[in-house]
Amino acid sequence: MTGRSGGAELEPIEPSPVVILVRPQMAENIGAVARAMGNGGLFHLRIVAPRDGWPLPRAWITGSGAHRILDNAQVFETVAEAVADLNRVFATCPRPRHIIKPVLTARGGAAEVVAAGQRGLKTGVLFGPERTGLDNDDIANADSLIRYDLNPDFMSLNLAQAVMVFGYEWWLARSPELPPRELQVNETAPATKGELDNFMAHLVRACDESGFLRNEQKRPGMVRNLRHFFTRGEVTRQELNTLHGIITEFSRRRG
Amino acid sequence: MTGRSGGAELEPIEPSPVVILVRPQMAENIGAVARAMGNGGLFHLRIVAPRDGWPLPRAWITGSGAHRILDNAQVFETVAEAVADLNRVFATCPRPRHIIKPVLTARGGAAEVVAAGQRGLKTGVLFGPERTGLDNDDIANADSLIRYDLNPDFMSLNLAQAVMVFGYEWWLARSPELPPRELQVNETAPATKGELDNFMAHLVRACDESGFLRNEQKRPGMVRNLRHFFTRGEVTRQELNTLHGIITEFSRRRG
Incomplete structure (x- = not known):
């Protein structure tokens, strides 16, 4: 160190x-x-x-x-x-x-x-x-x-x-004690909830088109779990852009 | 001493x-x-x-x-x-x-x-x-x-x-004299790093096949950022399985 x-x-x-x-x-x-x-x-x-x-x-x-x-x-x-x-x-x-x-x-x-x-x-x-x-x-x-x-x-x-x-x-x-846990925010800002919503819509649409969510009974739970996952780590705007790009690329090549 | x-x-x-x-x-x-x-x-x-x-x-x-x-x-x-x-x-x-x-x-x-x-x-x-x-x-x-x-x-x-x-x-x-911390217990176990590695390999392979990582100069940084993202939120084994499934589905339809 x-x-x-x-x-x-x-x-x-x-x-x-x-x-x-x-x-x-x-x-x-x-x-x-x-x-x-x-x-x-x-x-x-x-x-x-x-x-x-x-x-x-x-x-x-x-x-x-x-x-x-x-x-x-x-x-x-x-x-x-x-x-x-x-x-x-x-x-x-x-x-x-x-x-x-x-x-x-x-x-x-x-x-x-x-x-x-x-x-x-x-x-x-x-x-x-x-x-x-x-x-x-x-x-x-x-x-x-x-x-x-x-x-x-x-x-x-x-x-x-x-x-x-x-x-x-x-x-x-x-020294006044630092908070034990602090989020380091540098150049890349955490995404807003609206940006996350846009991404989730994009992901779910692509999953629907690919057939991944074809099971109607399981679909709501799976979408919810996906949202849980992408919410938990405090995704940044830059990461969302990358993930958007991946899905777009997957979809384009498929079409 | x-x-x-x-x-x-x-x-x-x-x-x-x-x-x-x-x-x-x-x-x-x-x-x-x-x-x-x-x-x-x-x-x-x-x-x-x-x-x-x-x-x-x-x-x-x-x-x-x-x-x-x-x-x-x-x-x-x-x-x-x-x-x-x-x-x-x-x-x-x-x-x-x-x-x-x-x-x-x-x-x-x-x-x-x-x-x-x-x-x-x-x-x-x-x-x-x-x-x-x-x-x-x-x-x-x-x-x-x-x-x-x-x-x-x-x-x-x-x-x-x-x-x-x-x-x-x-x-x-x-040692026990410290104030007890709140215990956070999930049903689903967090994935091991090996399981995460498997997933990352799967994701990167699919991204390569789709052409998403075609820019050789940017590729290492993009892969690293993806790994950062998927590491941060303490992904569970079940979520990894879902993500594997999504990528497999995306790849299959494309081929």
Whole structure:
């Protein structure tokens, strides 16, 4: 799935939560995180004690255009320093144990991040290292936990995927929800009922002439079912013209 | 973010939609897709015309434990073959143009997949190649489109991320705490894609014989538009039989 929009003009959409990667190991993953942040409209990236230092050129490769996010990333030595200016911190972790803090879903966490932002609070979300995840000391810096609702039989969630799911929910939480189903109407307009009636008359006339509707008893039901079918998919004017043409051609050759 | 659960015991959770990768290029991405599928509880993977053939050992590396999904992946030469036994097909694409089909969000699409599964229908979701995405011929095989609601200023969505977002929404859509959707039950079963293919072949043959498709330049576009139309309304088996009958009658009288 691709698109034409590059990342050259990525800008923060405020109030925008800070994504905080704690002790990330792979440059590729940091780049992939930046790309996922771009997809979700996130911008502020902080990196705590990256294993291989910073900057890492390979991150810019997997970042796939999200250069501005990587260019603006800040590095910290400890989680405490990375969250020092934030008002509310969330920690993503699969199975909190022995920790009494509110546990939110990704959707619920994103909603709280948006709500906090609307109150003028600065927020951040902690993501742990590959393999091990956040430890108890990391989590101690957070107000709330975020636990994703995903398949418990396969919890190995890639770092960039974890950021993707949060960014996706954040994007949805801050924008008025799209209708789940919308009809895409571009150049070709849906036909009017009158145009559909014309077409049905044409089709039925041709079916009569061909003998297809010769069974008088079944005829009304068959015509009705044909109309149901041609009505259901919201036929366009252009498609009706094509269908008219087919029937005309069939009839002409026959005659 | 990690966890202890490996993928050794991954099993399909039925009814489970088929993930169909169309002309994927990178083995790493196919593996990452399998991992994301495991996270979302998806299992059935089909691969259409993989650039570098199949199997590709590197996919098992990035699959990170989702071996059973890769072991059970099926390969097809064409999209039409890959969807032949499915009743409802969704295509993920960022910006459909010149195509009149229902456009759903990821959330709305996941809800429709779950609803279709509850009606006993087999479903599948098409994901296009890296960079280019699905082309119009691919999309012609789909009933509905899925367009993710994400940052329009950075549309470069990684293939595995696209599958992740869908799998995440599917997992949530099938869990019981969401409001129940209205179940739409028809007596007549929707046709499979294979049955629709048969009909399309019949129609196109008759159109060719009648001379309707004599313009060689316009022919591919016209055939594709016809397929779009007959795909859109979820045609039933009974309706297809009627349409077959009409064409047969038209052809017979002509000859």
